[in-house]
Amino acid sequence: MDAKIREFFDSVGSFFTGGDNVPWCDRDVIAGFERDVAESGSAEAKNEGLMRLSWALVHSRYPEDVNRGIAMLEASLDSSASPLQTREKLYLLAVGFYRTADYSRSRQLLEQCLQIAPDWRQAQTLKKVVEDRIAKDGVIGIGIAATAVGLLVGGIAALATRKK
Template identity: 70%
Template sequence: MEAKMGRFFESVGNFFSGGDNIPWCDRDIIAGCEREFADAATEEQRNSSLMRLSWALVHSKHQDDVNRGISMIEASLDNSGSPLETREKLYLLAVGKYRTGDYSRSRQLVEHCLEVQPDWRQALSLKKAIEDKIAKDGMIGIGIATTAVGLLVGGIAAAVARKR
């Protein structure tokens, strides 16, 4: 019983905090990845460091970094050398879209990743985070609409009461 109550309170806390399991990245790591990318000597090193930099950018708490990461991934998507690399880039793009609030596009991208590898835990975790966020936003929207209707009905009732 205690375990169920604990999970209940944790889910309520996550609902209000908007918690997800997707990691964040700070500016120091991004700066290190940028240096690594600039110092890359071969094409293979460049591609590898580009993936690390893109990962760091889409996991940033700063919107301009996330947008930059999305642009880098989109620009490099056509140059993917393997289906695995394409899958990784699509996943990072899905994370970036999630971070910018484009949940429908993020869900499309993560669904594509899961078509390639249905049991990919990271993609499944992101899909759950997206669905939770969409459900939360829907509940908030319903609450706002209900409040607006209540205020409207209350205003009409008050106006009718004054006329009598």
């Protein structure tokens, strides 16, 4: 019985916190990747370093890092050499938009990823997380609206009974 109660509270907690499994990246890792990019000699090494840096930025806990990663990825998307590289950049952009709570844009990018690689589990998993988040936000929005209407009706009813 105790385990069932704990499971219930864990599920309620993850509902409100958005319990996803998208990893986070610390600023010291970002700084290391920035050094790697600055010290890279060849164009190929620099491009690989920029991809690692973009990954780290969109997985950061800080919105300014995430926005910087999004900008870097958007700027480099047109210069992708292969469908695999395009898929990776689209996925990282989707992570970035997920982190900034732009869930519809994230879902759109994930659908583009899945057009390139329909069986890519990582994109499928994130798309499910994004869609669950969109649904949760809708439920919470409906709850807030219903509460506001209830308070308004209750206030009107209280005023009406008070005047009689």
